[in-house]
Amino acid sequence: MKTSVALLSLLVASARAGNVVWSGIFNSSFAVADFDKWSFSNEIAPWQWYIHGPGATSEYLAVSPNFKNPADTSDAQGIKITIDGTSFWNGQTMERSEILPQTSANIGTGHLYYHFSLMTSTTNPPNAGFEHQIAFFESHFTEIKYGLIDGEAGTTDNLLRWDTNSQTQWSTQLVANNWYNFAYDIDFSGGTCGLWASNGSAPLVQIKSGISCSPSSNSADWHVGELRLPNGGTNAAAEDWYWSGVFVEQAPITTSIAGPFPGQGGSAGTAPPSSVSSVGPTSVAPTTTVVTPTPVPTSSSTASASGPTQTIWGQCGGQGFTGPTSCAAGSTCSVGNPYYSQCIPS
Numbered sequence: 001m002k003t004s005v006a007l008l009s010l011l012v013a014s015a016r017a018g019n020v021v022w023s024g025i026f027n028s029s030f031a032v033a034d035f036d037k038w039s040f041s042n043e044i045a046p047w048q049w050y051i052h053g054p055g056a057t058s059e060y061l062a063v064s065p066n067f068k069n070p071a072d073t074s075d076a077q078g079i080k081i082t083i084d085g086t087s088f089w090n091g092q093t094m095e096r097s098e099i100l101p102q103t104s105a106n107i108g109t110g111h112l113y114y115h116f117s118l119m120t121s122t123t124n125p126p127n128a129g130f131e132h133q134i135a136f137f138e139s140h141f142t143e144i145k146y147g148l149i150d151g152e153a154g155t156t157d158n159l160l161r162w163d164t165n166s167q168t169q170w171s172t173q174l175v176a177n178n179w180y181n182f183a184y185d186i187d188f189s190g191g192t193c194g195l196w197a198s199n200g201s202a203p204l205v206q207i208k209s210g211i212s213c214s215p216s217s218n219s220a221d222w223h224v225g226e227l228r229l230p231n232g233g234t235n236a237a238a239e240d241w242y243w244s245g246v247f248v249e250q251a252p253i254t255t256s257i258a259g260p261f262p263g264q265g266g267s268a269g270t271a272p273p274s275s276v277s278s279v280g281p282t283s284v285a286p287t288t289t290v291v292t293p294t295p296v297p298t299s300s301s302t303a304s305a306s307g308p309t310q311t312i313w314g315q316c317g318g319q320g321f322t323g324p325t326s327c328a329a330g331s332t333c334s335v336g337n338p339y340y341s342q343c344i345p346s
């Protein structure tokens with residue numbers, strides 16, 4: 001009896017954890033240099049990194065707490081994935097910056113949800129004249145697309161769309177600084193595709209389900225990143241896409257944008273990510289969104305002149321933050337969003 005109760009609570013606990021089968025969640029220790037530790041002779045989880053241009057990895061990838069959907073408290077950081085005029089990989093005519101899961105799990109079987117959130121900014125915005133393939137599989141049975149699609153009339157198209165069977169099933173105008181949250185609903189056994197989506201911090205809602213498709217994956221062909229078709233030319237202008245909340249789970253779906261490990265990466269409680277200081281000036285928030293600032297916690301009694309101070313670029317406030325709210329000399333606490341304030345050099 002005791003055993004079955006223990007077993008039951010274990011099952012409940014694992015169900016609550018969302019049955020994550022592969023996690024691309026970024027903890028606070030993760031640094032861009034970690035991508036370069038992966039190679040075909042050193043296949044370390046959780047990411048493969050080989051589809052990119054000849055520049056240094058830091059030209060195409062950057063991680064920072066400012067690059068995630070602030071409502072996502074599973075990730076400590078998000079990732080900025082850049083494509084630019086150098087992003088030709090392996091002699092191809094497409095520009096590509098893509099990270100792929102590295103896992104021994106089978107993420108091409110059963111009924112799975114592939115989660116990710118996406119944002120663009122007014123800095124290095126995407127070119128609406130070029131077709132983009134985003135978060136796609138090799139066989140393109142389901143994918144996000146953006147821009148002027150091959151064969152489409154006109155010169156630009158600002159639609160962000162979800163395609164399955166190369167047909168657009170859902171679309172919306174791309175708005176800078178808005179986080180788009182998605183989960184592909186893929187039944188590899190039943191041969192159907194669907195989509196869950198939301199904006200900002202809103203929980204995912206089911207958009208489409210049960211569309212007949214031909215899902216397949218070798219567990220190493222989900223392209224988290226962007227492929228740009230520059231219409232035969234080269235376009236030097238860089239584009240930045242921000243990603244967070246990347247993971248794959250079995251049913252039941254986690255609809256909360258806090259993600260599968262709420263608070264673990266979070267805006268709450270922990271020391272500022274050590275990687276922030278090395279990110280330096282580029283770690284300023286990519287958005288210029290005007291948010292109603294949550295007042296930085298006042299510290300009249302707790303942080304007197306002798307209280308702890310936060311280092312330059314460290315976190316100094318935000319919902320749930322319990323660390324130092326005073327900044328080191330030469331910096332001031334600046335509200336980035338309701339979840340994150342940062343010590344910026346003054």
Ligand SMILES: *[C@@H]1O[C@H](CO)[C@@H](O)[C@H](O)[C@H]1NC(C)=O
Nearest residue numbers: 025026027028029030045046
């Ligand atoms: C952070 O994540 C990486 C890979 O995602 C992992 O290898 C590392 O052990 C994690 N570090 C901590 C402190 O959890």
Ligand SMILES: *[C@@H]1O[C@H](CO)[C@@H](O)[C@H](O)[C@H]1NC(C)=O
Nearest residue numbers: 171172173196197198199207
């Ligand atoms: C997100 O907001 C846009 C613009 O208001 C809307 O068209 C779209 O349907 C929303 N998406 C979801 C998934 O709610």
